[in-house]
Amino acid sequence: MRQMSELKLKVLDLLKEDARREPELLATLLGATPEEVAAAITELEEDNVIVKYATIVNSSKLDDEKVTALIEVQITPERGRGFEAIAERVYLFPQVMSVYLMSGAYDLLVEVEGRNLKEVASFVSDKLSTLESVLSTKTHFILKKYKQDGIIFEDPEEDRRLLISP
């Protein structure tokens, strides 16, 4: 991978904090021109470095609270294609939120979301475990999310500074 420019890295940092920041604001913050920033963003998008501008939702605030599980999956890799083929078969299911290839005691870590416990359980037993190369699964239900993608959901660290100080 070629070295990414410093401007691009800084643009990425600022967008990861808040994806809705306008190029004009980013330009002021970074001491660049809006054109330079816009060009950097376009390139990042074209190179699929910026994949998507999504919203992080604290789903515990929603009425239709969903159920999320992390599933450890042990698999036999396929000859020639390694883990790619099976990973693809897993991540194409819409209820699968994330898939990671792991080192250690298991191979894939799969995050699955469902409307309720039953829905997740049946996904695991009907769809996931029945895949030919899946040897075993271990399902862990998430009880509460405190922090996701570096963002704390209910940050207790408020500004306690005096309004005026020397």
Next chain:
Amino acid sequence: MSVNSQDVDNNSKSMTSYLSPVVRDIQPSGIRRFFDLVSGNKDIITLGVGEPDFITPWHVREACVYSLERGFTSYTSNAGMPELREAIAEYLYTSYDVKYDPKDEIIVTVGGSEAIDLALRALIVPGDEVLVPAPCYISYSPITSIGGGVPVEVETYAEDSFKLKAEHLQAKITPKSKILILNYPSNPTGGIMTYEDWLPIAKVVEENDLIVIADEIYSELTYDHKHVSFASIPGMKDRTLLVNGFSKAFAMTGWRMGYVCGHSDLIYAMLKIHQYTVMCAPVMGQVAALEALKNGLEEKDHMVESYNQRRRLIVQGLRDIGLTCHDPQGAFYAFPSIASTGLSSEEFSQRLLMEARVAAVPGNAFGGGGEGFLRCSYATSVSQLNEALHRMGQFVHKLKQG
């Protein structure tokens, strides 16, 4: 307070006659006055805060908690934990090319403030003149007066980016001049001094046999130029007391952790005062400070980058409003001129507070040359800064129309 004691208070005579006249006559700081005005107001956006908006990095807080769990609760040696002094010496050498012996040239103090107090108390003979470039941090002149010294302001100017100029310094020198206090990067102006800026100052210091107290608490917060410590200028180390600390660089204001470095004769004298007054800096803070130096430099760099981004935002924003604003190269303050509005600093900041709900400190609170300016701290979030600039813009527009 109970009703009874209130009655007693009301009937008792004034106690002020017991006070030392020097202390009685010290004026409370203009910042304090403005603080009283601001507190109690709601929906204020404040650009008046003289401290980082970051909370102390978690690894530093966690190191302190862990040390408490292990029972680190006793006195340390007067000058501070040897490991911390060694870490400070190494940090100063790596960062600013100044070499101090942790054995007898460094004292860990209760904030940079104690270090300044120690230095002035150790040096001042009543009647000595202490030169202070102004506008400047609020405590130098009062502490000088308490020690029996005479503060002499040396004005610095926006057109010089608030750098200290040798000719202005020279003009204020008398046979009684003894000490020069330097605070670069500067609170409140954001001005800095480069190596080339320092050379003529060093010459004046040498020729007039001055001792320098270099308060370099904002040394990590410079943006286009790396900080140059006055102690690193050839020939200046022995006549400089270098004051620094953890508050600004590592977002550790409330820990009150500072230090002072200098010639062992001076440090020895200051250590006597330090041991009789505070014994040693708090051990919890020292443990935290050591962790900050050992593992906190990367996070510090992130904070500096973040200040730099907001610095560009506020300077651009203030200029867009139509205020003249020199490019502040250090600390986290912008120091725009509000002279074009026709208002004094006090009037401007009071009306800005009342009519636009934005708090910023009037420049005259920082002594000579501060009138006509406003100190705007940009250690606050981008969204707050944008909103503050928006409100200030409307306010200034209204002023210029009316």
